[in-house]
Amino acid sequence: MNTQALNINSSMNNCYIEIKVCMGTSGRASGGNDVLRAFKQYIQESGIEALIGRRCRYKKVGCRGFCSKDVLVDVIINGNKVTYQSVKPIMVERIVQEHIVNGTPVNEWLTKEDYESFHTKQHKIVLGPCGEIDPENIDDYLNMNGYKAARKAITQMSQDDVIKKVIMSGLRGRGGSGFLTGKKWEICKAQKETPKYIICNVGEVNRPLAEGNPHAIIEGLLIGGYAIGAQKGYIYIRERYHLSVERLRNAISQARDKGFIGKNIFDSDFNFDIEFSFGTEAFICGEETALMESIEGKRAMPRFRPPFPAQKGLWGKPTVINNAETLSNIPIIIGKGAKWFASIGTEESKGTKVFTLSGKVKNIGLVEIPMGMSLRDIVYGIGGGIAGNKALKAVQVGGPSGGLIPLSMIDMGLDYESLAKVGSIVGSGGMVVFDEDDCIVSVTKFFIEFLQRESCGKCTPCRIGTKRMLELLTKITDGRGEDSDLITLERLSSLMTSSSLCGLGRTAPNPFITSLSHFRDEYIAHIRDKKCPAGVCTALITFTIMEELCKGCTLCKKVCPAGAITGELKKPHKIDQNICIKCGACFKACKFKAIKKG
Amino acid sequence: MDKVLNKILNDYQKNKGNLIYLLQKIQDTYGYIPEDIVFWFSNRLNIPASKFYGIITFYPKFRLKPTGKNTITVCCGAACHIKGSDRILQEVRSILSLREGEDTTQNLSFTVQKATCIGACNIAPVVILNDQVYGDMDTEKVSKLIKGYEKKDEYTGFEY
Ligand SMILES: Cc1cc2nc3c(=O)[nH]c(=O)nc-3n(C[C@H](O)[C@H](O)[C@H](O)COP(=O)(O)O)c2cc1C
Numbered sequence: 001m002n003t004q005a006l007n008i009n010s011s012m013n014n015c016y017i018e019i020k021v022c023m024g025t026s027g028r029a030s031g032g033n034d035v036l037r038a039f040k041q042y043i044q045e046s047g048i049e050a051l052i053g054r055r056c057r058y059k060k061v062g063c064r065g066f067c068s069k070d071v072l073v074d075v076i077i078n079g080n081k082v083t084y085q086s087v088k089p090i091m092v093e094r095i096v097q098e099h100i101v102n103g104t105p106v107n108e109w110l111t112k113e114d115y116e117s118f119h120t121k122q123h124k125i126v127l128g129p130c131g132e133i134d135p136e137n138i139d140d141y142l143n144m145n146g147y148k149a150a151r152k153a154i155t156q157m158s159q160d161d162v163i164k165k166v167i168m169s170g171l172r173g174r175g176g177s178g179f180l181t182g183k184k185w186e187i188c189k190a191q192k193e194t195p196k197y198i199i200c201n202v203g204e205v206n207r208p209l210a211e212g213n214p215h216a217i218i219e220g221l222l223i224g225g226y227a228i229g230a231q232k233g234y235i236y237i238r239e240r241y242h243l244s245v246e247r248l249r250n251a252i253s254q255a256r257d258k259g260f261i262g263k264n265i266f267d268s269d270f271n272f273d274i275e276f277s278f279g280t281e282a283f284i285c286g287e288e289t290a291l292m293e294s295i296e297g298k299r300a301m302p303r304f305r306p307p308f309p310a311q312k313g314l315w316g317k318p319t320v321i322n323n324a325e326t327l328s329n330i331p332i333i334i335g336k337g338a339k340w341f342a343s344i345g346t347e348e349s350k351g352t353k354v355f356t357l358s359g360k361v362k363n364i365g366l367v368e369i370p371m372g373m374s375l376r377d378i379v380y381g382i383g384g385g386i387a388g389n390k391a392l393k394a395v396q397v398g399g400p401s402g403g404l405i406p407l408s409m410i411d412m413g414l415d416y417e418s419l420a421k422v423g424s425i426v427g428s429g430g431m432v433v434f435d436e437d438d439c440i441v442s443v444t445k446f447f448i449e450f451l452q453r454e455s456c457g458k459c460t461p462c463r464i465g466t467k468r469m470l471e472l473l474t475k476i477t478d479g480r481g482e483d484s485d486l487i488t489l490e491r492l493s494s495l496m497t498s499s500s501l502c503g504l505g506r507t508a509p510n511p512f513i514t515s516l517s518h519f520r521d522e523y524i525a526h527i528r529d530k531k532c533p534a535g536v537c538t539a540l541i542t543f544t545i546m547e548e549l550c551k552g553c554t555l556c557k558k559v560c561p562a563g564a565i566t567g568e569l570k571k572p573h574k575i576d577q578n579i580c581i582k583c584g585a586c587f588k589a590c591k592f593k594a595i596k597k598g
Numbered sequence: 599m600d601k602v603l604n605k606i607l608n609d610y611q612k613n614k615g616n617l618i619y620l621l622q623k624i625q626d627t628y629g630y631i632p633e634d635i636v637f638w639f640s641n642r643l644n645i646p647a648s649k650f651y652g653i654i655t656f657y658p659k660f661r662l663k664p665t666g667k668n669t670i671t672v673c674c675g676a677a678c679h680i681k682g683s684d685r686i687l688q689e690v691r692s693i694l695s696l697r698e699g700e701d702t703t704q705n706l707s708f709t710v711q712k713a714t715c716i717g718a719c720n721i722a723p724v725v726i727l728n729d730q731v732y733g734d735m736d737t738e739k740v741s742k743l744i745k746g747y748e749k750k751d752e753y754t755g756f757e758y
């Protein structure tokens with residue numbers, strides 16, 4: 001026997017060990033698979049397999065949100081859990097030896113207070129099981145009362161009871177529309193036409209849900225299908241989200257094996273099946289009516305409404321489209337009750353909302369907050385503030401067509417009404433933090449460029465509007481802007497908002513409208529002073545060497561790819577502005593802060 | 599060849615005449631959508647080729663030209679953007695000597711793509727080389743990545 005094995009504390013002999021490795025998209029991107037493999041391999045090879053291997057369970061769990069410290073690993077011994085952060089395969093040996101074998105956790109690698117504060121300030125309902133349960137194992141879901149809500153709805157409640165309960169909970173669409181989910185179901189149920197369909201829209205922000213707790217989505221879809229009287233549900237998802245597709249597919253087949261999907265579900269006369277429909281890589285495919293066109297195999301162009309999808313949807317039949325997060329809330333509402341759910345959040349916006357927090361914030365990740373929580377609590381509390389101790393400039397909430405919220409409004413609460421008031425949207429929950437180094441005009445241009453590219457072109461206000469907006473913003477960032485451009489942009493914005501066919505065109509001007517109203521100074525600096533205050537817009541910055549600070553180390557000269565810098569060793573250098581390509585390499589390289597950007 | 603095409607035709611009919619599905623099958627088979635294949639189906643199905651092209655050009659995932667052996671995808675989501683994905687994309691294109699409007703090298707060794715957001719914002723900016731994700735990228739790292747791709751053991755990316 002290996003000597004290491006003999007070292008094992010005898011008390012370890014009959015304990016239960018669990019190793020949970022974060023394996024969402026981000027966990028995997030940071031090397032989760034390698035870490036898990038390393039654990040299995042080390043435990044096998046070091047000869048301790050016989051003693052602890054048998055009692056060791058490995059779990060691939062979904063994303064627990066704190067992605068900046070991935071790979072996260074929980075080691076649970078007899079119910080005592082500690083979490084390691086930024087785990088790399090080479091760290092595995094020490095963790096196994098010192099912690100699992102000898103019983104003392106490797107303190108320096110454990111998560112710190114930021115992990116605590118990141119989690120304690122959140123309110124996890126739909127994300128709760130993500131990171132705890134094994135998404136590939138239906139028993140884990142059943143152990144947390146999985147499919148009980150569906151059983152209760154289908155066997156004990158009428159369709160109207162279910163709908164009433166969902167209306168009472170106050171749940172509103174998490175995919176951006178904010179429409180009362182129960183109302184949508186009610187309209188669809190009232191239609192005489194059959195068959196009916198229910199579609200689950202799995203967007204970018206929903207991936208961690210699909211990866212971490214896919215059964216909740218399926219259970220929600222099942223309950224929704226029952227409520228409106230559909231026999232067929234679709235999961236609309238981008239093919240490229242491999243892991244989400246794999247986990248949902250696996251979950252569907254497990255649910256089918258257990259008889260939760262198929263014929264005579266729970267011995268009732270309700271039949272329901274679920275099929276995938278692979279969305280294509282286009283933003284417009286998220287729009288309800290465009291989405292249905294794409295399922296039908298056509299160009300994803302939005303339809304006029306009314307008729308609404310609930311009246312005339314997929315193949316002309318009554319159809320409900322719900323976002324995956326919306327549906328994940330359903331089993332909880334049926335299980336814990338509408339009152340319980342409605343006690344979370346604000347008067348008009350109930351429950352929680354998942355946001356992806358990214359950009360210049362310290363703790364990047366996925367967060368779930370009660371509706372109405374302040375932006376400050378999210379960015380500074382959960383997010384831990386701005387990385388590199390820079391100053392916060394703005395937060396973009398609601399994805400590309402959301403609004404830019406300035407630092408001065410940081411105390412606003414996040415809910416449908418408050419966001420609408422400041423010209424933003426909840427969207428599907430994107431949140432990007434910008435700091436003092438970001439140029440608002442350039443950021444706005446980035447979003448408009450995206451929307452222009454993604455405009456389907458069916459209606460003129462959106463097709464031409466986004467194009468013109470982009471041209472004008474480009475003109476401004478190129479230093480050719482005129483005062484009148486802002487007026488044109490404002491007119492275009494109001495025209496697009498009022499006359500575009502679908503949500504894309506109607507919300508596309510949001511980034512501009514909000515940035516102009518909060519950062520007019522920055523626009524003016526670009527237009528009148530031909531300056532980019534953040535030093536981002538290439539055409540508007542110049543690099544100069546401050547003679548008194550230059551030590552003549554020649555470093556800048558060496559890194560300059562254009563050969564624009566001249567000077568002798570130990571003598572101040574110079575930049576020839578006509579040759580300079582403004583790449584900023586010299587600025588980065590200079591150790592004496594002798595290069596001025598402005 | 600006809601056997602393969604007939605099978606696709608068959609699948610298409612089973613799938614309620616879904617043209618996206620059909621085009622996806624063609625792309626899966628050939629790696630892109632060749633013009634003669636479009637006309638083959640257009641004739642069989644009595645659907646004007648323009649209708650096929652209407653769909654092909656609408657969805658960015660459909661390609662009318664063959665792709666390179668390796669695909670390098672630069673994520674250009676908002677989080678990657680503010681951390682410099684533009685410069686990375688420029689660098690990649692210049693290393694591969696791609697001209698304006700081109701996305702595949704002459705020798706078909708590399709194709710460059712832009713992604714909207716791949717959801718790995720914690721390690722932005724991100725580059726994906728043949729399904730391996732590389733985080734915290736900069737122009738130097740990406741240039742090493744491409745140039746040293748033959749000796750790829752040196753660079754451990756992660757599964758996507
Ligand atoms: C351009 C555009 C993109 C959208 N993208 C998504 C998306 O990715 N996911 C999503 O759930 N809803 C998206 N929506 C909103 C949906 O059209 C729809 O309102 C929502 O899926 C309905 O579900 P809910 O009531 O549960 O929110 C998008 C809307 C527009 C206009």
